[in-house]
Amino acid sequence: MKIFDFKMYTSGMNPGAQAPERKVRQPKPPKGGPVFRVLISLLITLVFGGIYFYLKLPALNIHNEGLYSFVILLCIVFSVCMILLQGFRSSSVREYVGYTRKKLAVPFVIVILSILVMVVGSIAGWVVFRAKAYSELMPMTTGDFAAEVSEIGWSQIPLLDENSSNNLANRKLGELSDLVSQFEVDDASAQINYQGNPVRVNYLNYSDFFKWWNNRGTGIPAYIRIDMRSQDVEVVRLEEGIKYSPSEYFNRNLLRHLRFQYPTLMFDDVNFEIDDEGTPYWIASVLTKRIGLFGGADINGAVLVNAVTGESQYYDIGDVPSWVDRVYSSDLIVNQYDYYGRYHNGFWNSIFGQKDCTETTDGFNYIAQDDDVWLYTGITSVTGDRGNIGFILVNQRTKEARYYSCAGAEEYSAASSAEGAVQQFSYKATFPLLLNISDQPTYFMALKDAAGLVKMYAMVNVQQYQIVATGNTVSDCQQKYHELLIENQILAEEEPETEPEVELLKTSGKIEEIRSANIDGNTIYYLRLEKGTVYYTVSAKEYPMAVILDVGDRVDISYVQSEETLVEAEELEIKK
Structure with a gap:
């Protein structure tokens, strides 16, 4: 029986006819070829x-x-x-x-x-395969600390760390009404040598976009220079403002200016320095990779950018001007030594045996030496003990590296020792500065109160960190430290200086003239012998018999050879 198809009936289609084929909808072709x-x-x-x-x-x-x-x-x-x-x-x-x-x-x-x-x-460039190459990134020589690091007097010790320097810079800027409302001090101050003195220089940034917009025509008018010895702060105003800096916008932004001039160079660190005439420069360290394609970061040159004019010049690492103090960054130096300390006996030794494996301590500081800035950091075992086996000094311009074997306290242990000496005040020590005091490697640090103000100074012997001297002034601290070295038989007790023997000449004769004068309450007699032109001085305090001398008395006088008219008598004898 044929079933009635209601859909076909209502659609008007013949029930016996075949359904039409369904057409596939084709998308419109895209415009253009x-x-x-x-x-x-x-x-x-x-x-x-x-x-x-x-x-x-x-x-x-x-x-x-x-x-x-x-x-x-x-x-x-x-x-x-x-x-x-x-x-x-x-x-x-x-x-x-x-x-x-x-x-x-x-x-x-x-x-x-x-x-x-x-x-x-x-x-x-994987260190597993190239451990030896990584360990050779920093050539290391062994040095003699007492012979190679100059002994420094108390008046030449850099007293300021980075935080104290930045606080002084901000305080100085706050005193200048024309600058403080428009600019702010950048905290990235660099320690450099300027005309033979260790100083820190801070550059200024625009406070915001609108302050840049208002001052972009004249640029940043000054930078701040701080003497680390005297703590004098000077705002150095420029005849023409700094036009290229990290706080500039668009094409005058320092990094963009560098990239457009040197599109293929990789830059590691950019530091603010001044040359010997005080002209501000940006020192851009040029990075290279020496191991594989991406490993073994090192420096092969630097680009010097005049911060005022934007003029720049590239120098190979051996040709960088001597006034430049910082080409190798602190982090790169520390990383390269860690490669040397861990991998100079191979990669697997650094994991399992760890024979002769060393690393840098947590922290570093700087030493001004030979008109260069040297990075200092302690060297300790990778096992993480609290002692140093030595320390290194690395020149931040040339990467000359010296290792000094000197077992002793690591920096934070020395700082704790200094804080313990004045624990009643709850002072906090700055990161130690390594100095040569009396031919002894010595940690020097400032002791600050809770407000960050320096209250005292401390010196701690590196090898015997229980020897701690503190003082309200640097000279007082150094004097006490020197006395402690003698007490602990590290230094020999100083013998009093003996005056060299001198040959005494003798003359005799009659007194032809006597004069006297009162000097500081003491009567001095001036005796001239007959046919003589020289006056021999005699103190009544030393020779009381001089008061009874008369013209015509015969005397013997001993004296030291001299070309002067007044000659002090060393011995006086009255003849009868």
């Missing part, structure tokens, strides 16, 4: 890449990991543009994916190659 889509995608990618480069400033250098990330990002932007412009042209997702993969084969290959280079380059 393949070349047009590629050109538009490339244009958008270039615009995006230009904006990204302007903001992020990646170095166009094969040793820069960021370059490969930049390339991958550009490929992704290009691919997205191509996908959006070509539209959905296939009857199924599978066909669409296959079609798209063919069109985007080039950016896909670039991404794969970039990832492959990053992986292979990282493995080539």
Whole structure:
């Protein structure tokens, strides 16, 4: 029996007729041809890449990991543009994916190659395989501390650490009404040698965008220089303001200025320094990778940028001017020594046996020596004990490194020892400064109260850190420290100086003239013998018989050879 089809009846279709074939809806073809889509995608990618480069400033250098990330990002932007412009042209997702993969084969290959280079380059510089190369980044020599580090007097000791220096700079800026409302002190002060004195220099930043906008024509008008010995703070005003700094915007921003002039160079650290005439410069350390593609960071030169004019010049590391004090950053020096200390006997030894494995202590300071700035840090065992086996000094301009064997307290133990000597005041010690005091490696530190004000000073012997001297002044502290070294038989007791023997001459004769004068309550007699021109001085306090001398008396006088008219008599004898 034939069943009645209600849908066919209502639709007017003949029940016996075959249903028409359903048409597949085809998408509209994209506007423009393949070349047009590629050109538009490339244009958008270039615009995006230009904006990204302007903001992020990646170095166009094969040793820069960021370059490969930049390339991958550009490929992704290009691919997205191509996908959006070509539209959905296939009857199924599978066909669409296959079609798209063919069109985007080039950016896909670039991404794969970039990832492959990053992986292979990282493995080539992996410390597991290249431990020896890492340990050789910092050549090390052994030195004699007493002979190579000059002994320093109390008047030449740098008294300020970075925090104290920054506090003084901020306080000085607060006294200047024309500057304090527009600028602020940057805390990244660098210790340098200026005309033979250790100083810290602080540069100023614009307080905000609007302060920059108001002052951009004249620039930053001054910097602050602080003498670390006398603690004098000077605001150095410039005839022409600083136009290139980290707080500038757009093309005068320091890092952007450097990148546009040197697009392929990698920069490690940028420091503010002044030359011998006081001209402000930015010292940009140029980074290189010596192990594999991305490993073994080191410095091979520096770019010096005049902070006022923006003029710059690149120097190889051996040609950097001698007034520059800081090319190798503290972190890079510490990292390179740690490579040396851990891996000079191989990588696996640093994990299992740890024979002769050392590392730097937590913290460092600086020493002014030979018109250069040397980084100081202690060396301790990797097992993490509380003692030093020695310390290193590294020149921050040349990377000349010296190791001094000197078992003793590490810096924080010495600081605790100094704080314990004045525990009733609850003072806190600054990070120790290593000095040569009486040919002894000595930690020097300031003791501050809760407000950060320096109240006392302390000296702690590196090898015997129970020897602690404190004083309200540096000279008092150094004198007490010297006495403690003698008491503990580290120094021999000083014998009183004996005057050298001198030959005495003798003369005899009659007194032809006597004169006298009262000097500071003491009567001095001046005797001239007959036919003589010299007056011999005699003190009545030393020779009471001189008061009864008369003209015509015969005397014997002993004296020291002299060309003067007045000669002091060493001995006087009256003849009858």
